[in-house]
Amino acid sequence: xxxxxxxxxxxxxxxxxxxxxxxxxxxxxxxxxxxxxxxxxxxxxxxxxxxxxxxxxxxxxxxxxxxxxxxxxxxxxxxxxxxxxxxxxxxxxxxxxxxxxxxxxxxxxxxxxxxxxxxxxxxxxxxxxxxxxxxxxxxxxxxxxxxxxxxxxxxxxxxxxxxxxxxxxxxxxxxxxxxxxxxxxxxxxxxxxxxxxxxxxxxxxxxxxxxxxxxxxxxxxxxxxxxxxxxxxxxx
Amino acid sequence: xxxxxxxxxxxxxxxxxxxxxxxxxxxxxxxxxxxxxxxxxxxxxxxxxxxxxxxxxxxxxxxxxxxxxxxxxxxxxxxxxxxxxxxxxxxxxxxxxxxxxxxxxxxxxxxxxxxxxxxxxxxxxxxxxxxxxxxxxxxxxxxxxxxxxxxxxxxxxxxxxxxxxxxxxxxxxxxxxxxxxxxxxxxxxxxxxxxxxxxxxxxxxxxxxxxxxxxxxxxxxxxxxxxxxxxxxxxxxxxxxxxxxxxxxxxxxxxxxxxxxxxxxxxxxxxxxxxxxxxxxxxxxxxxxxxxxxxxxxxxxxxxxxxxxxxxxxxxxxxxxxxxxxxxxxxxxxxxxxxxxxxxxxxxxxxxxxxxxxxxxxxxxxxxxxxxxxxxxxxxxxxxxxxxxxxxxxxxxxxxxxxxxxxxxxxxxxxxxxxxxxxxxxxxxxxxxxxxxxxxxxxxxxxxxxxxxxxxxxxxxxxxxxxxxxxxxxxxxxxxxxxxxxxxxxxxxxxxxxxxxxxxxxxxxxxxxxxxxxxxxxxxxxxxxxxxxxxxxxxxxxxxxxxxxxxxxxxxxxxxxxxxxxxxxxxxxxxxxxxxxxxxxxxxxxxxxxxxxxxxxxxxxxxxxxxxxxxxxxxxxxxxxxxxxxxxxxxxxxxxxxxx
Numbered sequence: 001x002x003x004x005x006x007x008x009x010x011x012x013x014x015x016x017x018x019x020x021x022x023x024x025x026x027x028x029x030x031x032x033x034x035x036x037x038x039x040x041x042x043x044x045x046x047x048x049x050x051x052x053x054x055x056x057x058x059x060x061x062x063x064x065x066x067x068x069x070x071x072x073x074x075x076x077x078x079x080x081x082x083x084x085x086x087x088x089x090x091x092x093x094x095x096x097x098x099x100x101x102x103x104x105x106x107x108x109x110x111x112x113x114x115x116x117x118x119x120x121x122x123x124x125x126x127x128x129x130x131x132x133x134x135x136x137x138x139x140x141x142x143x144x145x146x147x148x149x150x151x152x153x154x155x156x157x158x159x160x161x162x163x164x165x166x167x168x169x170x171x172x173x174x175x176x177x178x179x180x181x182x183x184x185x186x187x188x189x190x191x192x193x194x195x196x197x198x199x200x201x202x203x204x205x206x207x208x209x210x211x212x213x214x215x216x217x218x219x220x221x222x223x224x225x226x227x228x229x230x231x232x233x234x235x236x
Numbered sequence: 237x238x239x240x241x242x243x244x245x246x247x248x249x250x251x252x253x254x255x256x257x258x259x260x261x262x263x264x265x266x267x268x269x270x271x272x273x274x275x276x277x278x279x280x281x282x283x284x285x286x287x288x289x290x291x292x293x294x295x296x297x298x299x300x301x302x303x304x305x306x307x308x309x310x311x312x313x314x315x316x317x318x319x320x321x322x323x324x325x326x327x328x329x330x331x332x333x334x335x336x337x338x339x340x341x342x343x344x345x346x347x348x349x350x351x352x353x354x355x356x357x358x359x360x361x362x363x364x365x366x367x368x369x370x371x372x373x374x375x376x377x378x379x380x381x382x383x384x385x386x387x388x389x390x391x392x393x394x395x396x397x398x399x400x401x402x403x404x405x406x407x408x409x410x411x412x413x414x415x416x417x418x419x420x421x422x423x424x425x426x427x428x429x430x431x432x433x434x435x436x437x438x439x440x441x442x443x444x445x446x447x448x449x450x451x452x453x454x455x456x457x458x459x460x461x462x463x464x465x466x467x468x469x470x471x472x473x474x475x476x477x478x479x480x481x482x483x484x485x486x487x488x489x490x491x492x493x494x495x496x497x498x499x500x501x502x503x504x505x506x507x508x509x510x511x512x513x514x515x516x517x518x519x520x521x522x523x524x525x526x527x528x529x530x531x532x533x534x535x536x537x538x539x540x541x542x543x544x545x546x547x548x549x550x551x552x553x554x555x556x557x558x559x560x561x562x563x564x565x566x567x568x569x570x571x572x573x574x575x576x577x578x579x580x581x582x583x584x585x586x587x588x589x590x591x592x593x594x595x596x597x598x599x600x601x602x603x604x605x606x607x608x609x610x611x612x613x614x615x616x617x618x619x620x621x622x623x624x625x626x627x628x629x630x631x632x633x634x635x636x637x638x639x640x641x642x643x644x645x646x647x648x649x650x651x652x653x654x655x656x657x658x659x660x661x662x663x664x665x666x667x668x669x670x671x672x673x674x675x676x677x678x679x680x681x682x683x684x685x686x687x688x689x690x691x692x693x694x695x696x697x698x699x700x701x702x703x704x705x706x707x708x709x710x711x712x713x714x715x716x717x718x719x720x721x722x723x724x725x726x727x728x729x730x731x732x733x734x735x736x737x738x739x740x741x742x743x744x745x746x747x748x749x750x751x752x753x754x755x756x757x758x759x760x761x762x763x764x765x766x767x768x769x770x771x772x773x774x775x776x777x778x779x780x781x782x783x784x785x786x787x788x789x790x791x792x793x794x795x796x797x798x799x800x801x802x803x804x805x806x807x808x809x810x811x812x813x814x815x816x817x818x819x820x821x822x823x824x825x826x827x828x829x830x831x832x833x834x835x836x837x838x839x840x841x842x843x844x845x846x847x848x849x850x851x852x853x854x855x856x857x858x859x860x861x862x863x864x865x866x867x868x869x870x871x872x873x874x875x876x877x878x879x880x
Contacts (some may be wrong), residue, residue, distance in 0.1 A: 018245070019490075021254040026490045033262070033488055033542030044574040051574055052544070063249045091542070093262050200246035 007075035009040075009084060010104045010111065012068050019095035020065035020203040020226070028056050030096060031071060037091035040084055043074040057111035057232065058118065058171060061178050063201045066229040068099065070111040115232035116172075117155055120179045122165040125223040126216040128190055131160050137177060137185045138196070153177040158186075163211045170235065183224050191221045199224050237273070237334035243325055244333060251316050255491035256282035259330045262488040263541065265295075266331050270305035272415045274298050275329050275339040275376075277309045278347070279354035280767065285310040287495040289549070290345050290382060292486050294403050301408050304415065307331040307339070311358055314765055320361060327362040336362040340418065341377045341411055343399075346384035346391065349694075349744035350737060350767040355380075355394060356759040366756065368396045368441060373424050377414055381407070385438075386471075386518055387697035387804040389457070390744055390751035392440035397431050400807055401471025401518075406436040432465055436472035438807065445749045451801050457748060458806050470808045470845065471518070477504050478523045478851040482533030488541050497545035497578070498537045502530050502562070506551035507831045507850070508583075509838065510608070511619045511823050512650065514696035515551050517816075518809040520842040522833050524853040527558035531565045538575060545576040553579045554586035555833070557856045563594040584622040585860025587630040592637040603634050606645040609653075610660030617652050617823045621831070623861040624664060628671045635675035641685045642672060648715050649693040649707040651823065658715050661688065662722030669728055687729045690716060692738035695792075696745050697804045698811070700819035705793040706742040709735040736774045737766065742792035748803030751791070753784045812841030834858045 015027060022030065032052055035042055043053040057070035079087075081101040088098040108114065133154065136147040153176065155168040169177055184196040202225050216222045248254040276295050278285025285291060291308065298306035307329040311317065320326070326335045336342055342364070344355055356366055364378060365371050371378070380391060381399040388398045399406050410431055417427045432439035442465055443458035451457040456467060474480075482500045489496065505522040506515065525533075534546050546566075553559065559579075566577050579595055584605050607627055609615045615622065631642065646661050669686045676684060692712045695704050707715075712735045720730050743751065757780035758773075765771035781788050796802075798817035805813070815838075822829060832838045834856050843849055857863075 018258045018260060021248055021258060022490055023253070023255065026255050026492075029492070030262070030488075030490055032544070036538070036542035036544065037262075037540070039539065044572060062254065093260060095260060198250045201249040202245055203249075204241070204245060 006106060007078055008104050008106050008108070009073045009075055009081070010102055011071050011073060011084075011088065011098055012100045013071070013092070013096060013098045015060065015066045015069055015096060016228075017065075017095040018204045019093070020060075020201070020228075021063055022096075023062050024056070024059035027060075027096070028054075028071075030093075031056075034088060034091045034096075034098070035073060038084075038087035040073065040079060040087060041076045043076050055110050055112065058115065060229060061180050063199065063203060064120075064180055064227045064229065065203065068231060069229070070115075070232070072104070072111050114234060116235055117168055117170045117233050118179075118229050119166070119168045119231040119233070120227055121230050122167075122179070122183055122227045123211060123225040124163045124165060125225055126212040126214060126220050127163045128160070128216045128222055131158060131165065131186055132189060133158055134185045134189050137182055139177075139181060141175070148175070148177050150177065150182065154182075179227050179229075180224075183227060187222045187224060190216065199227075201226060237332055237338045239333055240325060240328045240335065241333040243323070244328065247316070247319055247323065247325075251319070252313055253491050255489075256310070257312065257316075257328075257330070258490065259333065261490055263485055264331060264487045265299050265306075265485070267299060267305035268332065270303055272304045272411070272418075273334075273339045273341075274304060274306045274411055275309050275336050275342045276306055277336065277342060277344045277358055278311075279344055279351045279358050280311055280347075280765070281313055282310045282489070283491065283493045286487065286489050287493045287499075288345065288347065289499055289501065290347075290403070293484070294343065294381075294407055296484050297404055297408055298411060301412070304408075304411060305331075307334070309336050309358075311354055311361070311765075314771065317357065317361060317764075327358060337364050337376060339376050341379060341414055343379050343381065343407070344395075345382040346380050347382050348767065349384060349741040350772075351384070352390065352744060352755045353759040353763045353766055355391065356756060357764045359394065360759075367393050369393070371396070371424070375424075377424075377427070379410070383514065383518065384744075386514070386807055386809060387745060387747075388438060388440065388807065389445075389749040389803050390747050390755060392445075392749050393752045396428055396439065396441070398438040398440070398469075399472070400436050400438055400469050401809075402474040402477075403472070404474040404477075406434075406472040410434060410437055429462075436470065438469040440749075443806075451803075455801055456806050457801065457803050468806050468808050471810060473521075473810075473846045473848055474504075475848060478525055478853075479529075480525075482525050482530050483537040483540075486537070486541060488543070495547065497547050497576075498534070498541055498543040499547050499549045500530060500533050500537060501525070501550060502548045502553060502559075503550040503556050505850075506555065507833050507838075507840075508552060508555075508621065509619050509819070509829050509831060509840075511617075511700040511819055512608075512647065512693060512696065514699050517698050517811050517840075519551065520810060520840065521846075521848050521850045523851045524556055524558075526853040527561045527565065530558075530562050531569070534566055534577075535569055538570075544574055545578060547578045547580055549580060552581050552583055554582050554591060555856065557852050557854045559586075560590060560594065563591075567594065584626040584630050585858075585862050588633055588859060592633040592639075602641040602643050603639045604643045604645065605630060607664065608645065608647050609650060609657060610646065610662070610664050611657045613826060614650060614653060614657045614660070616826045616828050618650055619819070619823065619828050621828055621862060624667070626860040627664070627668060629860065631668055631671045632675050635672050640676070640680065640683050641687075642668070643687045643689055644668065646688060646690045647693045648690050648719070649712055651693075651701055651704040653715075655715075655718060658718050659722045661690075661719055662724075665723060665728050666725050669725055684727055685729070686725075686727060687731060688719075688723070689731045689733070690719065691733035692735040694738050694741045694745060697802065698807075698809050698816075700816045700823060702746070702802055702816065703796040703798050703800060703820065705795040706739065708789070708793060709739055712738075734769060734772075737769070737772055739788070739792055740766065740777055743788050746802070747786075747791050750786060754780050754786045754788075757781075757783050808845065810840075810842035810845040812845070815840045830862075831858075834862065 053074035158167040503524040505519040761776035763776040
């Protein structure tokens with residue numbers, strides 16, 4: 001049998017619409033099942049509990065979508081990327097649709113490690129005149145409160161264009177700042193709320209009809225409509 | 237129908253595991269153009285309900301009808317139930333996210349005795365009147381089915397009708413009647429009147445509930461209020477089960493559900509005849525799908541769903557006459573694909589070396605066996621028909637094949653149980669542990685575990701033990717403590733299932749129509765999700781009993797002579813009352829009754845009542861302590877055996 005590491009397929013897919021509400025674990029299971037339905041010649045691990053050799057890119061929080069998410073699949077033999085794509089698309093649901101397939105070097109970094117910087121785009125409910133970035137964000141890690149310094153994770157500025165916000169976050173070996181948590185803190189600060197309120201995302205609002213052209217104000221508090229990861233890249 | 241999604245969506249980002257409420261799973265069917273809508277409800281959360289096979293089967297059969305659409309609905313998790321109420325949102329279906337109250341017919345399955353308050357939670361959250369008598373012309377028909385429909389009375393006021401038995405044919409027939417009559421503008425009462433005359437349908441509002449004396453004198457608790465209604469409602473049997481394909485489309489959920497795998501039902505019914513077992517009485521006769529059918533179904537199902545595990549389901553899968561052939565062929569076709577094949581419900585006497593090898597190529601989790609009782613005497617009383625040697629042989633085979641953990645199930649409080657039987661559980665468990673140890677290489681003995689799981693015996697309607705009372709929770713506790721004291725080995729853990737829930741189960745299993753008011757009062761006092769130990773609200777149930785004046789202890793704990801007319805006497809599984817009484821007296825005498833799929837007819841009456849037969853793929857061969865007679869031809873049409 002040829003060395004299965006020779007056939008390492010990198011697959012991109014979207015996570016969108018209401019399926020943005022899937023957890024990383026649910027997403028992984030759904031995609032693994034799509035690979036099986038597509039009848040690709042996937043490799044299986046040896047040992048006590050054999051599993052498909054599939055590796056996923058960096059996790060997205062529940063509620064956050066992605067336009068170009070990644071997984072790597074080890075195969076036991078060559079299938080043309082076009083055929084693999086066709087088979088995967090036929091086995092996928094529309095909001096978790098496979099977009100592209102290509103073979104990558106067997107020594108390339110894993111999808112989860114190769115692209116620590118994620119670019120996000122958020123649609124907001126109204127257009128704030130400006131958006132101050134909080135200095136620190138309180139998170140709970142292992143039942144303990146911890147303040148993350150935003151500057152450690154934010155790459156470049158948060159760019160506000162009307163009601164659209166673009167920003168990039170870098171995940172560190174020590175941890176990462178979730179985009180939804182950062183935006184909840186931004187909203188709380190903008191609205192003058194005492195505490196962060198969990199976001200109410202309108203994940204399926206593809207045409208952002210909820211966006212109010214008016215400026216934010218006391219009667220028109222800032223909320224987040226959707227958050228989408230639009231790209232992942234290496235640290236420059 | 238209204239689409240509630242825009243109002244539901246903003247609530248989901250904050251809900252636990254929102255994937256339960258999303259729809260859009262792979263394989264779900266959406267028929268928005270149908271002019272008749274059926275909503276199939278499992279009265280618990282998605283994780284439990286989506287795995288339910290009845291739900292899958294019934295949604296499929298209804299969707300297969302022209303002009304009919306079936307959708308699913310589940311109770312949201314308790315926190316989201318409260319949020320929906322606070323936001324003024326009703327219970328919604330999955331596919332259309334439409335209010336459940338807007339469907340033409342709402343079907344609720346009754347999977348176990350602790351789902352009763354969730355039925356009321358479902359109706360209330362849906363905004364449907366709890367009482368069938370209060371529903372108007374525009375309201376949906378609310379129908380029930382499932383195991384607990386075999387004693388429908390504690391639920392009677394809440395449902396317009398009950399479907400008794402297997403629903404593959406009965407449900408579409410009932411729905412077609414409702415659809416036709418509704419389109420002709422018939423009145424609700426007239427539709428129900430017609431439904432009450434269809435085979436397998438019980439419409440409680442057409443029957444007066446009698447007093448104790450009337451019932452015992454008249455031989456039935458119910459009395460039709462008009463001419464032409466059946467006095468006994470016989471269960472429906474899906475006669476084409478064996479030849480029907482074991483693969484039918486199924487939904488692949490996003491979130492992890494219980495039994496999250498491909499389920500292929502390989503046989504239906506079990507005639508082992510355990511005297512406490514309701515399933516063993518109500519799914520007769522035994523029908524096997526052939527090895528060809530099963531293997532094709534598994535291969536097709538795995539390809540269509542992408543699951544990496546398949547379970548060969550039934551009440552007793554190792555009893556299938558071709559199980560070895562099935563497993564050999566499946567092992568071959570799934571080799572190298574990382575697919576697990578699991579066989580639940582393994583019988584002790586059928587788990588030999590060959591079976592251990594056939595399921596050995598895979599990850600070895602815990603192995604579970606159910607001796608049910610600690611002594612041979614008591615196992616004979618309950619007609620379990622397994623011996624200590626069956627257990628020891630099974631353990632030898634399993635531990636030699638690599639298993640390292642085992643769980644044994646027992647019941648406490650079975651009829652005629654004495655302290656010796658309790659001590660017998662401890663003795664059996666310790667000797668079982670010795671066997672496990674002996675079959676395991678010395679360097680691997682450190683990880684050996686044996687757990688003994690005990691639950692309080694619940695007398696079930698429609699079984700030979702239906703007349704036997706449950707022991708009191710205090711006595712149960714004494715016996716469990718005796719068991720705990722009797723187990724000396726540290727590697728043997730004893731687990732005890734809380735008896736407070738078993739007590740409610742016993743009441744629900746044995747009560748008549750008077751219990752409905754109690755269920756309603758308990759729900760009004762906050763009882764819901766009773767099957768979840770963290771939600772079970774014992775106080776609500778007891779206070780509710782005081783409020784409505786019902787004697788729970790009498791219902792759960794009284795033992796009666798076998799001549800007593802029980803509150804479900806008008807609902808028939810096909811098994812005759814005479815058989816149940818005869819089995820009970822044989823139990824008292826410690827006499828066993830063999831399984832008719834391995835030998836002679838035991839005259840339970842099902843085949844005559846339902847004009848059916850056991851359908852085996854090939855003759856069965858008994859194994860373990862039940863081996864001996866060799867293979868016998870499958871029992872032909874049962875003949876009434878002389879009374880023992």
